[in-house]
Amino acid sequence: MIIIKNSAAKRYNQYSRHLQDIFNCKVYKITIDAGFSCPNRDGKISKNGCIFCDTGGSFSQAHSNLFSIEKQVETGISRLKSRFGAKNFISYFQAFTNTYAPVEILKDLYDRAVSHPEVVGLSIGTRPDCIDEEKLDLISSYQKNKLVWIEYGLQSVHNKTLELINRGHTFEDFAVAVEMAQKYNIKICAHVIIGLPGETGKDLLQTAKTLADMGIDGVKLHLLCVLKDTGLENLYRQGKINLLSMEEYVETACNFLELLPSSVTIHRIAGNGLKKLLIAPQWLGEKFKVLNLIDRELEKRDSFQGKYYIAPASDLKNSMFAGRKAIPELE
Numbered sequence: 001m002i003i004i005k006n007s008a009a010k011r012y013n014q015y016s017r018h019l020q021d022i023f024n025c026k027v028y029k030i031t032i033d034a035g036f037s038c039p040n041r042d043g044k045i046s047k048n049g050c051i052f053c054d055t056g057g058s059f060s061q062a063h064s065n066l067f068s069i070e071k072q073v074e075t076g077i078s079r080l081k082s083r084f085g086a087k088n089f090i091s092y093f094q095a096f097t098n099t100y101a102p103v104e105i106l107k108d109l110y111d112r113a114v115s116h117p118e119v120v121g122l123s124i125g126t127r128p129d130c131i132d133e134e135k136l137d138l139i140s141s142y143q144k145n146k147l148v149w150i151e152y153g154l155q156s157v158h159n160k161t162l163e164l165i166n167r168g169h170t171f172e173d174f175a176v177a178v179e180m181a182q183k184y185n186i187k188i189c190a191h192v193i194i195g196l197p198g199e200t201g202k203d204l205l206q207t208a209k210t211l212a213d214m215g216i217d218g219v220k221l222h223l224l225c226v227l228k229d230t231g232l233e234n235l236y237r238q239g240k241i242n243l244l245s246m247e248e249y250v251e252t253a254c255n256f257l258e259l260l261p262s263s264v265t266i267h268r269i270a271g272n273g274l275k276k277l278l279i280a281p282q283w284l285g286e287k288f289k290v291l292n293l294i295d296r297e298l299e300k301r302d303s304f305q306g307k308y309y310i311a312p313a314s315d316l317k318n319s320m321f322a323g324r325k326a327i328p329e330l331e
């Protein structure tokens with residue numbers, strides 16, 4: 001039987017609750033900027049970057065790579081301790097492409113990020129075309145005593161969209177990267193953007209269904225937003241981009257959740273965004289309102305994560321959802 005273990009309050013599998021179940025306390029992520037670049041910005045693939053990416057490489061804070069890794073970890077820990085009384089932490093390599101260096105350099109950076117005794121996990125954000133067996137072998141080695149995740153930026157499973165947003169890699173690159181990480185039993189979180197240009201609701205649901213079929217462990221959902229000095233800003237100013245309303249986002253996010261197995265952890269479903277850089281939509285900052293609306297929408301539908309997930313035939317026999325109908329849009 002499929003059970004959403006931590007669903008006491010939510011109808012989806014919140015990553016924060018999942019961590020609490022593992023460590024018996026709240027666990028907080030410390031974001032790290034290790035000074036990496038990105039092949040989609042330094043000219044190896046392109047110089048323009050993904051059309052939604054700001055000059056900080058999708059980092060949530062002001063540039064902090066002037067500080068050592070140790071300093072960033074210590075600062076993050078003391079801030080989260082005084083604010084929330086936090087005790088356990090995950091070092092999260094967030095800015096740019098955090099596997100874009102020789103393995104010896106990666107080892108040094110990752111070692112330093114997990115050396116603090118209160119750091120219980122390591123999370124590494126990267127592009128699916130910047131990973132190989134040697135790097136995964138290194139990342140896997142931290143699993144001996146830390147919780148380890150690799151976060152692959154994907155955004156969509158549709159190559160036409162990946163081209164349009166200038167990702168510089170294909171869905172097939174992602175599939176290879178997933179298969180490699182799964183060989184090492186490394187947990188994989190896929191980043192997906194809702195509301196990408198040229199995508200229909202059906203395209204997005206196909207992304208959800210594909211990730212479910214691939215056995216992805218976690219998903220981070222982002223709303224398409226326009227930030228200053230991005231390719232998307234130009235398109236937006238020319239009136240070529242339609243942005244979702246809050247209601248549309250909530251409805252679409254709920255549709256997405258319904259197609260994922262309940263075992264997939266939802267690392268993010270609403271965020272505050274990069275306020276200083278945000279051009280539109282302005283409602284992006286209303287994180288708690290969005291979270292409440294998602295809860296209410298699922299309740300109204302009498303729905304939950306996995307309601308329309310079709311388990312592989314071998315699992316279906318024992319599933320509480322056996323025999324249910326596929327979601328109509330995908331038939």
Ligand code: SF4
Nearest residue numbers: 038049050053057096
């Ligand atoms: S791969 Fe990541 S860091 Fe590089 S341009 Fe795209 S979003 Fe930015």
